[in-house]
Amino acid sequence: xxxxxxxxxxxxxxxxxxxxxxxxxxxxxxxxxxxxxxxxxxxxxxxxxxxxxxxxxxxxxxxxxxxxxxxxxxxxxxxxxxxxxxxxxxxxxxxxxxxxxxxxxxxxxxxxxxxxxxxxxxxxxxxxxxxxxxxxxxxxxxxxxxxxxxxxxxxxxxxxxxxxxxxxxxxxxxxxxxxxxxxxxxxxxxxxxxxxxxxxxxxxxxxxxxxxxxxxxxxxxxxxxxxxxxxxxxxxxxxxxxxxxxxxxxxxxxxxxxxxxxxxxxxxxxxxxxxxxxxxxxxxxxxxxxxxxxxxxxxxxxxxxxxxxxxxxxxxxxxxxxxxxxxxxxxxxxxxxxxxxxxxxxxxxxxxxxxxxxxxxxxxxxxxxxxxxxxxxxxxxxxxxxxxxxxxxxxxxxxxxxxxxxxxxxxxxxxxxxxxxxxxxxxxxxxxxxxxxxxxxxxxxxxxxxxxxxxxxxxxxxxxxxxxxxxxxxxxxxxxxxxxxxxxxxxxxxxxxxxxxxxxxxxxxxxxx
Numbered sequence: 393x394x395x396x397x398x399x400x401x402x403x404x405x406x407x408x409x410x411x412x413x414x415x416x417x418x419x420x421x422x423x424x425x426x427x428x429x430x431x432x433x434x435x436x437x438x439x440x441x442x443x444x445x446x447x448x449x450x451x452x453x454x455x456x457x458x459x460x461x462x463x464x465x466x467x468x469x470x471x472x473x474x475x476x477x478x479x480x481x482x483x484x485x486x487x488x489x490x491x492x493x494x495x496x497x498x499x500x501x502x503x504x505x506x507x508x509x510x511x512x513x514x515x516x517x518x519x520x521x522x523x524x525x526x527x528x529x530x531x532x533x534x535x536x537x538x539x540x541x542x543x544x545x546x547x548x549x550x551x552x553x554x555x556x557x558x559x560x561x562x563x564x565x566x567x568x569x570x571x572x573x574x575x576x577x578x579x580x581x582x583x584x585x586x587x588x589x590x591x592x593x594x595x596x597x598x599x600x601x602x603x604x605x606x607x608x609x610x611x612x613x614x615x616x617x618x619x620x621x622x623x624x625x626x627x628x629x630x631x632x633x634x635x636x637x638x639x640x641x642x643x644x645x646x647x648x649x650x651x652x653x654x655x656x657x658x659x660x661x662x663x664x665x666x667x668x669x670x671x672x673x674x675x676x677x678x679x680x681x682x683x684x685x686x687x688x689x690x691x692x693x694x695x696x697x698x699x700x701x702x703x704x705x706x707x708x709x710x711x712x713x714x715x716x717x718x719x720x721x722x723x724x725x726x727x728x729x730x731x732x733x734x735x736x737x738x739x740x741x742x743x744x745x746x747x748x749x750x751x752x753x754x755x756x757x758x759x760x761x762x763x764x765x766x767x768x769x770x771x772x773x774x775x776x777x778x779x780x781x782x783x784x785x786x787x788x789x790x791x792x793x794x795x796x797x798x799x800x801x802x803x804x805x806x807x808x809x810x811x812x813x814x815x816x817x818x819x820x821x822x823x824x825x826x827x828x829x830x831x832x833x834x835x836x837x838x839x840x841x842x843x844x845x846x847x848x849x850x851x852x853x854x855x856x857x858x859x860x861x862x863x864x865x866x867x868x869x870x871x872x873x874x875x876x877x878x879x880x881x882x883x884x885x886x887x888x889x890x891x892x893x894x895x896x897x898x899x900x901x902x903x904x905x
Contacts, residue, residue, distance in 0.1 A: 417613035419547045420556060422604035424563050426487065427540050429597035430494070431567025433590040434533070435757070437498060438463065439571055440583045444501070448584060449519050450511035459519075461853065463526050468846030470534025476836040478539035483546060484610055487601060490536035495594040497528030502588035537842075541822055542834035547613040557823040558768030558815075566761035572754050648701045651709055705840040711828060714897055718821065719844045721784045721886035724791070724810060726852035727879065728756060731860060738864050739798035739872050752803060759811035767815040776820050777890075777898040783817025785887040791880030795873045 441463060445456035478486040504522045511518035540560065548556045578586045686694060706712050733753045740746030771779055790809035793802045822841070829837035863875035890897070 417547055417609070417616060419605055419609050419613035420544065420552070422601060422609070423540060423543050423547075424560060425604070426491075426597050426601045427560055428563040428567040429593055429600075430491075430536065431564035432570045433494070433498065433567075433593045433597070435568035436571035436574055436590045437501070437529075437587055439574075440578070440586060444583050444587070445519070445522070448505050448511070449516070449522055451514070451519065455514055458514075459523070459526065461849070462523065463530060465846060465849045466526065466530035467533045467537075468842045468849060470530045471538055471838070471842045472534075472840060472846070474531065474534035475538035475838055475840065475842075476833070477535045478542045479833055479836060483539055483543040484605055484607065486535050486539040487543070487605070488598065490532040490534075490539065491594060491598045491601065493528050493532030494536065495591055495598060497525040497530075497532065498587055498591035498594055500525035500528065502584050502591055505584045538834075538836075538838035541825075541838045545829075545834050547610070547617050549617050553823065555765065555768050555772070558764045558819040561819040561822065562761045562764035565757040565764070569754055569757035569761065648698055649707050649709060651712060652701060652704070652707055655706075705829070705833070705837045706843075708828075710897055711837075713893065715825070715841055715844050717889040717893070717897075718784070718886050719848055720889075721788055721883045722845055722848045723852050723879070724787060724883050725814075725845075726848055727856065728753065730852055730856040731879075734860055734866075735798075735864055735872065736803065738860075738866055739870060740800070740803070743800070745800055745803065752807065755804075755807050756811050756814075759808065760815055763811055763815035764819055767812070768819065771816070776824055777894065779820050780817050780824075781887060781890045781894070783813050783815075783820070784890065785813070785884075786816060787813025788880055788883035788887060789813070791876050791883060794876035795880060797873050798870075 438460070441460050442456045445451045445459045449456075449459075451459065477489075481489070501522055504518060504525065507518075507521065509518035509521055510516050513519065541557075544556050544560055545553070574586055574589070577589055581588070686697065689697070701707065736752045737746050745752065787810055790806040790813075793809070794806050796802060822838075825837055825841035859875050859878070863871045
């Protein structure tokens with residue numbers, strides 16, 4: 393007989409989440425397999441994209457960078473538009489449509505060089521055709537990632553959700569590390585051949601998803617998850633229904649919050665106040681047209697738009713403040729492809745590390761795959777908000793190691809500690825965004841939660857190149873320590889804001905542990 397008074401076993405505390413996850417439904421494993429294969433295809437394609445547009449399409453380095461930005465920023469923007477598709481279509485249908493779009497986009501990228509089109513400029517037929525492939529990928533991914541996280545919430549229980557979200561984040565990073573072994577394929581078939589291989593992988597992922605995530609499998613997993621969370625007594629069921637009815641009535645009567653009006657006003661003023669540049673008059677015209685169209689709509693339509701704004705995820709002030717507070721620390725993610733490769737290649741130019749900069753650039757993905765489940769198991773009983781504070785602090789701290797100057801031990805210490813911090817807070821943030829969402833709106837919340845990441849990917853390129861040119865040029869004296877000191881100070885802002893706002897943001901935090 394078990395001694396109920398004995399203290400819990402630390403080993404059991406760590407291993408129990410893994411046991412729970414192993415016995416999770418097949419639907420959850422299907423979602424994880426799909427996300428790993430998509431991580432392989434997405435990050436693999438991204439690795440070659442700038443060189444593809446530069447060497448094959450014939451664009452300059454500057455314009456090739458713009459095309460890469462069209463993919464990375466476009467995906468996050470696409471989530472804002474298509475993230476709610478899973479709420480309307482359901483998990484299985486949304487994933488199938490999304491993967492089909494991404495498959496077609498990668499096929500188009502792979503075939504473009506062989507179509508006999510002319511390149512050399514942004515308006516060339518070859519570039520526009522390749523851009524069509526990017527838009528297909530962007531549209532598909534905008535549905536795909538919110539659906540993956542909404543599906544994980546849908547088919548997990550309280551015992552498995554924390555580890556499930558950590559594993560989901562980990563396997564995607566494992567997929568992102570695997571392109572490190574694609575050099576033989578690229579050398580044999582060229583960059584477009586390698587992208588064609590990623591298109592084949594996408595098709596393989598679609599086939600496996602359809603066969604593993606059947607309607608029956610998904611329905612069974614959903615029913616089991618609901619049974620674990622459904623109130624057992626009639627009184628509790630009635631109370632839950634009353635709460636849903638009250639919430640629906642409140643949603644119908646809610647007004648657009650002040651902070652959203654302020655943001656909309658700032659967007660209008662931004663266009664009015666910016667210095668003169670080509671296209672500003674066009675934006676003025678678009679803004680005026682939108683305002684005029686709104687007031688010309690029938691009264692019922694206007695009320696519908698205002699109700700949509702009032703119930704938009706960003707209308708939740710705490711959710712709004714929480715996700716925007718994370719922008720400073722998220723800048724460290726963007727440095728992984730905007731700064732780290734050039735920094736390692738230039739600051740360590742005369743060493744083995746600098747000549748093989750791909751190792752340092754991709755090491756984070758492998759570490760995240762290893763660390764995420766371990767950190768999740770060790771912190772399974774830790775409050776999510778406290779993990780967010782600790783994780784952002786740990787992630788920001790190693791930038792100050794690099795501020796001491798470029799050393800090999802400092803570089804790998806930076807990558808290791810950064811990865812530990814990322815493993816502490818990033819999966820928990822995604823879990824929080826999924827679980828804070830009202831019933832039936834998980835996809836919408838997951839899409840909106842990516843909006844600060846969209847802003848980060850738009851803002852960081854504005855100063856990252858300037859910072860490299862000033863403190864880490866390819867030729868001339870370098871002062872990389874100063875660059876990383878500023879990067880570290882900026883990242884620390886997230887931790888400071890979370891600490892100062894803990895009494896407000898942390899109060900009644902829905903996802904406690």
